[in-house]
Amino acid sequence: MEKAVFGAGCFWGVEAFFEGIRGVEETRVGYTGGHVESPSYEEVKTGTTGHAEAIEIWYNPWKISYEELVIKFFECHNPTTMNRQGIDVGTQYRSVIFFQNLQQLEVAARIKSKLNQKSSKKIVTEISPAKEFYQAEEYHQKYFQKNGTLACGI
Known part of the structure; x- marks a missing residue:
């Protein structure tokens, strides 16, 4: 697993x-990228911790590559809006890839560059x-499985 x-x-x-x-x-949701140790949702939602709401994905590289996951990542949200996705606004909702190693960095940078060449927006x-x-x-955790399809930000 990776x-x-x-x-x-x-x-x-x-x-x-x-x-x-x-x-x-496997997936789990959480907070990363900030400066506060063990933040709570109440802290992160203020936008003052530096953390992003994030998903940690454990995947089988024999079934899906990291490159395919990055492509899916760019498909599941609007990567051209700064610190915003739909009604959710703030640095905690930013578009970000947290790379684990140099290979992931290279893949993410290459795909982002290709998309920037094709996109009319940065x-x-x-x-x-x-x-x-x-x-x-x-x-x-598994919010939609437990609660149905309520909109984020509610």
């Missing part, structure tokens, strides 16, 4: 999207080294 970590807005919908992809074996997705991932509270 790990990928992405931030693409409200983590509820992002998790639901990736759970349906062949080769994705791709603002950050590509940052992975930091400590703090699992979100249990009620956020």
Whole structure:
């Protein structure tokens, strides 16, 4: 198993999207990329911790490649809006790829560059080294499975 970590807005919908992809074996949502140790949702939602709502994906590289996951990541949200996805606004909703190693960095940078060449709007997705991932509270895990399809931000 290998790990990928992405931030693409409200983590509820992002998790639901990736759970349906062949080769994705496990997901969990949480917070990463900030400066506060073990933040809570109440802290992260203020936008002052530096953390992004993120998804940690454990995948089988024999069934899906990291490159395919990055392509799916760019398909599941709008990577041209700075610190915003739909009604959710703030740095905690930024578009970001947290790379685990140099290979992931190279793949993410190459795909972002290709998309920027094709897009009429600039791709603002950050590509940052992975930091400590703090699992979100249990009620956020598998949110759509537990609660149906409520919109993020409610």
